[in-house]
Amino acid sequence: MVDRPDGKKTKERTPKEEKLYPVEKTADPIISQIGDFRRYQLFFCALIFLSKFGTGWHTLGHIFLAAPTELSCGTENVTDACSDECNDLVFDTSVFHSTIITEWNLTCKNKSLASLSQSIVMLGVMFGSMLFGMIADRFGRRPAFLGCCYMQLITGLVVCVSPTYWFYCIARFLVAFATGGTMTTSFVLIMEIIGPKKRELVAVLYQIPFNIGHASLAVFAYFIRTWRWFQFSITIFSVVFIVYLCLVPESPRWLFTTGRVDESIQILEKIAKHNRAPRENIRPEIEAGYRALSARQPAKKGNLLDLFKTPYLRVKTICMANNWLVVCMVYYGTAQYISKLGGDIFLNNLIAAGLGIPGTCLCVVLTKWLGRKITLMLSNSISAVGLILLVFLSESSMWVQVACATLGLFGASITFPNVYLYGGELFPTVVRSNGVGLCSMVGRIGSITAPLICDLANIKPWITPLVFGIFSVLAVIGTIFIPETRGMPLPETLEDGETFGRKQKPQQN
Template sequence: MSGADALEAIIGSFGKYQAWVVFLVTIARYPVEFQLNNVVFIIPGVEYICLDENASNGTKVCPCSNPEYDTSAIVSSVVTEWNLICDRTSLASLAQSMMQIGILGGSLIFGHISDRYGRKLSSLLSLLLQVLFVAISAVITEFWMFLVCRFLIGVTVGGVMLCCYVLIIEYSGKSFRPYLVGLSEVSFITGYMVLPLIAYYVRDWRNLQLWTSLPWIFLISYYWLLPESPRWLISVGRKKEAVELLAYIAKKNNRSVDNIEEIVEKIENEKPASYPELFKTPKIRMYAFITALVWMLCAHTFFGINQYIGRLQGNLYLNVFLSATFLIPGIFLVVLATLYLKRKISVTMSFCTAAISLIIIIFIPSEMTTAILIFAIIGQMGGYTTFVQVYLYSSEVFPTVIRNSAMGFASVFGRFGGFIAPFVVNIGIEWVSLTIFSGLAFCAVILVQFLPETKGTVLINTIEETERRGNKTEPQLSAQ
């Protein structure tokens, strides 16, 4: 369906008010971006000398009850504080993965809250709880407490990633969506670049958690600053509120406020949907399962490469900074691909870039560390651009009444992919790990071909519209 977008006609594809919303969301998301990438600094791989009597000061000897850790790069980490080495190494992997489990739960919880009670409430709750749980994680005293905090942090990360993204997507018209893909990633890339700089000067993991959370306590003010999504208000039948909000936005964007109520009344609406609606109709059900598997393979690829880079030789802070910097051209490529290529083609190209880069690494001699880093960064760029595009693609496939729930369901599978990524990295045989990551990325390419093409389409409001999409007898809709 590619009719005219009624909301775009009222408030514009992207005006001053939409820019304000994107600015608010960008600033608010930094604590989340820090948590997504800080695992290499707070739960790193460590070097140590074993001081046990029978160890003869050997390097990385196991078992070892009296290790002396190398603190030249990181003074204190979760690994060194609770001795997650030797037979406790799996606990380090678990600590890395606990946030992914939390994101899984958060995607479901906040996805439901968002579709039932609004984008604003779900976004505010996840943003504020994020700051709280990260700060608490910095002062706990037991490892099990840290695991609980990582889980709760993940719950809020899942909420922020979904709800804030959908909020800004629903504020833009279809003609601006390709550019919004790039704007929505400003916080991730800049946060990824700034994090190693902060970590370089704050080399204690507890202080790092505090520095990347407490300054954002000002997000309390977002109760008065962050608006609701007019598309959501319309989709659940709250059209009077939507008209008032749209009139306010139109004035801010210097647009006409005539006929707003008449236009809004023509837009289809449905009662708020929930997770069972994902499986009641054939197209929605098929899209839900395919999208979920694609998200799982996408997250597995991206987080796997991300943690693989953290284990490469060389300066940790420089490696992370460079990997973040080289994501910048990836964003420009995503915008161009979104503008000029069909969704299936652009997502396929990104998956293939990641997979092929990893295969090439297998055949590079281990002493050629620079070449390995280059192809790892190219692979990471492929995984990252895939993630960005899959978010957009999913938001276009599903209707407004169930958009967050659908993406929350898909994100559950995505977090499972992210959860197992550290264990694949830690297999210990590099070529096996890289083969698994690349092979699963190629599997995702096949799955993407079964999703509908959505380039240039209007965001659909209802499940009924989605089920009609692609039918030869489908009427031409111009309401949204």
């Protein structure tokens, strides 16, 4: 009780005590302070997931930027628009008012230039993921992530004012370069603050914003039929990334491992406050954890060549890299091929891309109950069946062809998140980054060649699905030689990597 000025007594108010929820202590010093997956991690994932919409838009925007356009000849008595006698090319602008094809006359002898521009985009994604990955390791996750987000915005706007075809290709390469960096750095940022119990689930669900971005392209294109304004509409969304300056901190794990312990502690204390976790022991436990980390003898580091020095690890590396090659080739190639099948290009792409969302969700269930290996073989088989059926039904109705191609794309949407998960568990710790990086690079080669394979349909419509179908079958066969990793202890050394999968049995939960 306290005395009031009027002489009466009143009950003293005390600050409301914050209810705290203890955190399970594990061998991981970071997760032991903030919890496995609580309120802050949920908010942070939702925030970073926003950047994945742009990756879908910019990597697959080519579907509508270079949408198929009917061509005819306006010269009297000339029916072949590609003949030398035709002096007046007439494009059908009833669906799209302008595309890069109509803008720069990418037809006839120049027809392959449209697909070349998309191959250049995928080349940019490959180099961007590599370079920004190195920047993130050297200078921090936050500056690398913010840098590629804002580079994506600026270069995306530059594409809108491209005066020539080659200027457009260079600008799109730079957009893709930034997009590749976004893919790499956003995934690392999320994985480094999530505990092992939810890491598998989040790693798979991480693909869903990409699927939504892919599907929403059809909506943008339906309402915006001019390619420059279409490009502007899928780029201007990146303005919201300004909030990242205030809301995205540096990875406390990266700060911890690089010796910036005080900064790591400050961020962990803020996260723990949001998660209602105890904060009084964060500093002593993190400092003790860093002393223990510094006292360890450095383990022998591996390199890329170590993946090929021993026979079984070499086989596993080649087979996993082949799966990455196939899924990137089939996913990006089939997505582009669907736009060439005729019919309603907007509805076809909306349905095909939309099925990627349940495909990703299905991957969560299948990898948990069937394991990584069976799921990978099943999803590649689905792609193979859909695409090979398309070979024999290439003269059927448009809807039958779209259904077969969509089945192939659906299988690839299950495969995509699985290869990320499977690859991360397959390679030993000392060469895990090298292994996943190699697979990612091989995958980009698949996405670079995909548009060129799509052009084979100009010779015979069934050639493109046949190539994709054969590669899907080869992926199924190759997966036979990869061991199951579900429930297995992760390999640590090169010796573990060679013996992993031969005699080990799943751990009992």
